[in-house]
Every structure is written in structure tokens, then in C-alpha cells.
Amino acid sequence: MTTPPRAAPHVWARCWANPSSRAFAALVLVLALGCWFNAEGAFYKLGTHRDALRQASVYGLLACGMTLVIVSGGIDLAVGSVLALSAVTFSLLSIHWGWSAWLTVPCTLLVGGLCGTASGSITALWRIQPFIATLAMMVFARGLAKTVSGGMKVSTAVQQADGTYQFVPVPAIFRGIDSRVLGGNLSVVTLVLVACALLAWLALARHRWGRHLLAIGGNEEAARLSGVPVTRTKILAYAASGLFAAVAGICQAAQEQQGDPEAGVGYELTAIAIVVIGGTSLMGGRGGMGLTLLGMLTIGYLEKVLSINAVPEASRLMLTGLIIILAVLAQRRRRS
Helix, strand or coil: CCCCCCCCCCHHHHHHHCHHHHHHHHHHHHHHHHHHCCCCCHHHCHHHHHHHHHHHHHHHHHHHHHHHHHCCCCCCCCHHHHHHHHHHHHHHHHHHCCCCHHHHHHHHHHHHHHHHHHHHHHHHCCCCCHHHHHHHHHHHHHHHHHHHHCCCCECCEEECCCCCEEECCCCHHHHHHCCEECCCCEEHHHHHHHHHHHHHHHHHHHCHHHHHHHHHHHCHHHHHHCCCCHHHHHHHHHHHHHHHHHHHHHHHHHHHCCECCCCCCCHHHHHHHHHHHHCCCCCCCCCCHHHHHHHHHHHHHHHHHHHHCCCCHHHHHHHHHHHHHHHHHHHHHHHC
């Protein structure tokens, strides 16, 4: 008597086990919700999609750096505060001090990179948990942003020696970053995101450093025994996260035409949600930049659908937290 052949896994089960399929399915679901709750046709307008990409680009920049950290088994809770510090620095140098863009951009990137390097050094050299190290940096960077700005927004209203305020023109670099191309249908900020995502993808998927990050996230001790420079690799991951946060801060300042020390509050939660929804494992060792971009589109369109339907911000935050839990549960189901 022959044993009947085992049933092949259902096609839907195979799709669910694929992170790319899950991320794409989440995006399709959000788009379907947008078509259903279209706010009297607002979702079908080109401007809605253009604005959704523009608003999600800053989150996407943070998520690019967050992906590099998470695949190595870490976490970076300081990206929102580093964004605020970078926005304040960029605005102060450009608007109040009148420095050239050729100086303000590198200096702002240096500030973000130093914050990330400090977080990475505390984690890798002193063996402090990434959660604690980046939490400390989150508080420190936010406090530094408020100290540098005097607790006020750095805007085009510049205080004079006699206490009065004089308005100065918006720097050209601000107008350039906040402009649109292709007939006004594509924001420059979105192009900045594409360039940064491509750079991060090359580093993660095509460079030895990226393979080291994945190896450390999979098994740090095995990676160390295999000759991977664990300490240096982890520090560079956090430094890169700080650099991407600085780029996001520059874009944020250009869009708002000011540096706000309160900017970026809660952005780290959104960046983590983007990475997790994309399919990158919070345990490390698995993930990719393409998955992160899918997660960014999902969160970006979800935010837009909720916005055009006038859903309160408190409800959006609760929904974001729920989405993170569901995404992590989906990953656990796949591993089991």
C-alpha cells in the first residue's frame, strides 16, 4: 500500500512566508483603503500622491539609516532628536550666520555623523545595550538642539543687538531643496531620498560592510570568530544612521523654512515601523533596503489616507503602534 503524497503548501502560505510578499500585500491593502475612503475623490488626485511621497521622504531617510542598524541587531532611538539638532544647526548656519551651502551642508552632516558615532561607540566599545545608549543620545541631542537654538525656532526673523527682529531672505539652498521638478510633480526631497536609498542599498547588498552587518545581526559571536571587525562595523552602522538623520534634518528645515528644536518627536517610532513593516527582522540578520522602501510607501500612504479623512493624530499614533506589533507577530509566525 503506497503512502499518499503530502499536500503541497498552499500558495498563500508560501506568499505569507516571503517578507517581500507581505510588505507588498500591506501596501496594496493601504491603497485599497485609500480607494474606499477616498475623501470625496481626494485620493484620486495626483497632488495627493505627490504630497504623500514628499511627506514620507523624511521618514524614509530615517528608515534607511535605521535599516542598517537593525540588520546588525541594534536599534537607534535617537534619530528624531538628531534630526532636530541637524535642522537647528543647518538653519542657524544658513539663515542667521549666512554661511554658504558648501559649508552648512558638510557641517550639518558632521553633526549628525558625530552623534551616530557616539551612540555606536557607547554600544560597541562599552558594551551598553543599544536601547539604553541611543535613548541617552535621544535625550542629549534634544537638549543640545534646545540649547543651541535658545529654546526657540531658528527662522528668518533674526534678533538684532537692540532686541528687535529683522526678517532676512530665505537662503537659496532652502528654496532649492523645497522645490519641485518635472512640471511640479516630483519634489526634490523625494529625489534626495532615492539617492540616499540607492547608496544604502549598495552598501548593504553589494559591499563587504553590508555582509558584515548581516552576519553580526545573525550571530555576533560567530561573526567575530570568523574575523568580522564587529566593533568597527557596528560603529559605522550608527554613524551612517546619524548621517541619514542629518540629511532628514536638512530636508525638514528646508520644507518648514526654519529649524525647530521640537521637530522629529516620535519620528523614531515611524522609522522603526517602516523597517519592520518592510520585513526587516528586529532580531537582526535579515532585511534589505527595497523592503524598507515598501514599508515607507505603506506608512506614507496610510498617513495620507488618515489625513485626508481627518483622523486625529492620537489615533494615528495608536494605529502605528498596533501596526508594529502585528508586523513583529507576522515575523514570529514565519520563523515558527
